[in-house]
Amino acid sequence: MTIQAVVFDIGNVLIEWQPERYFDRLMGEDRRRAMFSEVDLHEMNERVDAGNDFHDEVYALAERHPRWRDEIRHWHDNWIELASPAIPRSVEILRTLRARGVTVFALSNFGIGTFEVAQKVYPFLSEFDQRFISGYMGVTKPDAEIYARLEAETGVAPEHLLFTDDRDDNIAAAAARGWQVHPFRGPEGFAACLVGHGLLPERDAA
Known part of the structure; x- marks a missing residue:
């Protein structure tokens, strides 16, 4: 055909597109695994992919998980490093x-x-x-x-x-x-x- x-x-x-790789560099694999087990970052990203506001989704998730607030904000603030090279x-x-x-x-x-x-x-x-x-x-x-x-x-x-x-x-x-x-x-x-x-x-x- x-x-x-x-x-x-x-x-x-x-x-x-390997977000885990970025967070391994940022915080170490063990802490990254702990955060990803507690926080459904990929589910949040699916809402962004569906059209929800990028900043609002990431920052709202960060506020719901204060233990990981600073790290979660990297998903927005340093996003291009998650999506590279x-x-x-x-x-x-x-x-x-x-x-x-x-x-x-x-x-x-x-x-x-x-x-x-x-x-x-x-x-x-x-x-x-x-x-x-x-x-x-x-x-x-x-x-x-x-x-x-x-x-x-x-x-x-x-x-x-x-x-x-x-x-x-x-x-x-x-x-x-x-x-x-x-x-x-x-x-x-x-x-x-x-x-x-x-x-x-x-x-x-x-």
């Missing part, structure tokens, strides 16, 4: 696809405030033909609505979309709609997938 557009997730596809080979793939005339979309769970920060640091986030960012849309993957809205707004039929994401639940939701999918485990495997679809030349598989 001919691919008309490649759809990229962002976190852990184009940008590393870029994955250079993936960025290169994105730019090579664009140079070859392949349509590229972003489909990512990302908050409004966090995406505004990320755009200032990672210019490649402005290089997509269209972006579908959950915070602005008010719906997150793997909800079927976010995939349906991409289909409707781009006019590309599901079977002509090739989607890569590091989360299996997001991949499964896309596949259930008839999208072609590639579970992202690293840029090398994704490059090989794109070569297989004739979207990249063989020399770019390495």
Whole structure:
């Protein structure tokens, strides 16, 4: 089936997203584990991804957990260090696809405030033909609505979309709609997938 557009997730596809790694550096692994066991930081982040205010969510959570107040505020105040670095080979793939005339979309769970920060640091986030960012849309993957809205707004039929994401639940939701999918485990495997679809030349598989 001919691919008309490649759809990229962002976190852990184009940008590393490893908050635990940041907090290990900040406070040591043992204290980080203790904090993450007491405070559901990822659940808070899901609310941000769904469109809630970034600052308000982080700071309200910090106030509810005074033992960890200062550390939790790092999630907001030093957020870009949680979402770093870029994955250079993936960025290169994105730019090579664009140079070859392949349509590229972003489909990512990302908050409004966090995406505004990320755009200032990672210019490649402005290089997509269209972006579908959950915070602005008010719906997150793997909800079927976010995939349906991409289909409707781009006019590309599901079977002509090739989607890569590091989360299996997001991949499964896309596949259930008839999208072609590639579970992202690293840029090398994704490059090989794109070569297989004739979207990249063989020399770019390495």
